[in-house]
Amino acid sequence: MADPVFFPFATSLDFGEVASICGASLPEGVEAGRRVEGAAALETAGPADLAYMDNPKYVEALAATKAGLCLVSARFADRVPAGTVALISPTPYHAFARILARFFPTALRPESVFASQGVAPGAIVHATAVLEAGVTVDPGAVIGPGAEIGAGTVVASHAVIGPQVRIGRNCSIGAGSTIQAALLGNRVIVHPGVRIGQDGFGFAMSPKGHMKVPQIGRVIIQDDVEIGANTTIDRGASRDTVIGEGTKIDNLVQIGHNCVIGRHCVICAQSGLAGSSTLEDFAVLGGQVGLAGHLTIGAGAQIAAQSGVAGDVPRGARYGGYPAQPALSWARESAWLKAAVARRGRKAGDNQE
Template sequence: MMTTREIAHLVNGRLHGDADRTLSDVAPLDECGPQEIAYVASEKQLPALRKVQPGAVLAHGDLLPQLPDPAQTPVITVDDPQAAFIEVMLRFRPLPQRATIGVSPNATVSPTAKFGPDCNVHPGAYVGDRVVLGARCEVGPGAVIGDGVILADDVTIHANVVLYHDVHVGPRTTIHAAAVIGADGFGYRLVDGRFLHIPHTGTVVIEEDVEIGAGTTIDRAMIGKTVIGAGTKLDNQVMIAHNCVLGKHNVFASQVGLAGSVTTGDYVQCGGQVGVADHAQIGAGAALGGKAGVSGVVPGGQRYAGQPARPEKDAVKSYIAMTKLPEMRIQLKTLASQVEKLQSQIDQLTRFPESRAA
């Protein structure tokens, strides 16, 4: 339990209204009750706020005139309502503290593996030959750390992740359950009517502060490296093919798929189910809307949508035109019928002098 006065002090905010209102938890705005606190980030959320009776609200000071009467609903104004809300949330709902279990006797660990201080290897995990783990690494149950893998400091590998041999993972990276990093790329040669597998002798390099979602797959390079740039965040079930090189701070939503040898600049954003053809180049700061289809070179600093991907404004115009096609089809049939009638009348007029002459 916390009072509104305590919360305002915690977030360095300004309290408007009852300082002794007692709150027990945080809640989404549209579900917030009399003993809970929510936050309002923009005017768009005000209609939702009017439908509930929250115990208190975090908001930017600019919104204060549009908020409920603070005498009824205390308001704490801050510069960044979402950041303040997260701070309050973690006070009400502290994250579990990291346990110290060391290397479980029920894990399978090569005698040649090396561990930094304060590492945890959970039961059922496998750690191969010549593996190096930095300080404070976490290897979850059932995870497989292949031969020659290097984990830098503070890497978290969740349950059932598979890191194939010689993958490198940078510091403070988190890889969520069932992700597979370093499998061979989808490369084959057609020889005498049969597809023959191309060996992939490269690796995957994941730079620092990366987060990789559950079930995501990142293939190793045929030669060289598949690279995931620093600070990049990949959602669940993303596919990155062999020899792709992602820039720093890319953000990809679920089911994005990159074919082989794609390159991206820094701060590229991909909505859900974006598909990128092989050898495409996406410039820094490009933002691709959901289901966009990308090939060739996409200049940076713009928003794109559609299949094939094109500037968002053009894609919207095309979409609007597509919605009008049924109406245009009817109009076209009507015009075609009218033209046919006019042509028939013209034919009659041009034949009339001939019949008179006869």
């Protein structure tokens, strides 16, 4: 549930305003001026709350909800109880997100611990660093020589911004994160503990030992990227590591040197991308996916959780398994293996008799 201490409620909306924001229409006879004072899950919502439902697993919760207004797709509208107004949307979750952004704007990105602009006591900003008006630097943060930070950006406590780093406007740099050899666009969210721009894992190996190869590239992060807590993005070796605009990266992800991530990709937690991997636009990696180096995941391709990918994946394909293969082949193989094990077990039992 929303805690007003952590996430203050910004404004209430009437039913008509909610419908307008969601691009939906109120049912006939519903009072447009009725107020929505909060948002909650189906199970806990009350008459003044907005809820949503778009997953068949929650049909029973929908039927029992006491929410005043509920966003649903057309297929579930007849399951909304009589005391709840159904607001039909083709994408209820997206519509709910738009309303939440109005109700709880401070939850959209990490905020300053002081909730005030300027350089706080205890922060260190080098004399040659350039901060536009409206930058917030919390206690313990360090801004290195020649760094440039755009208006509206928040640098949280104990974050370290290295020399010559460029950070755009309205970004959020989480507590304890470190950024070096990197250029960040606008509206980038970097959650706590993220490491950007450190050495890539590059060694010239030989029987006599392994020689460190200087990593002389950068990390380029385009607009509207979000990077989850404790994720690491290595700088390029001889070319740049690039994260395309709108890409969303979960917690605990490793992105190796020279990787190129396209626009609006999704990379779930604990995935690892070896050096020089390429994800084309709108590619999706499930949790704990591992990519070998120097391969390409085509645009719009989806890789199932815990898959190990050793070769290129075509555009729009769905792969899974270890080693990863087309999802249908993987499902058939898994079914055959399960049946084979069952047959073997039955045969062993017959022999014991």
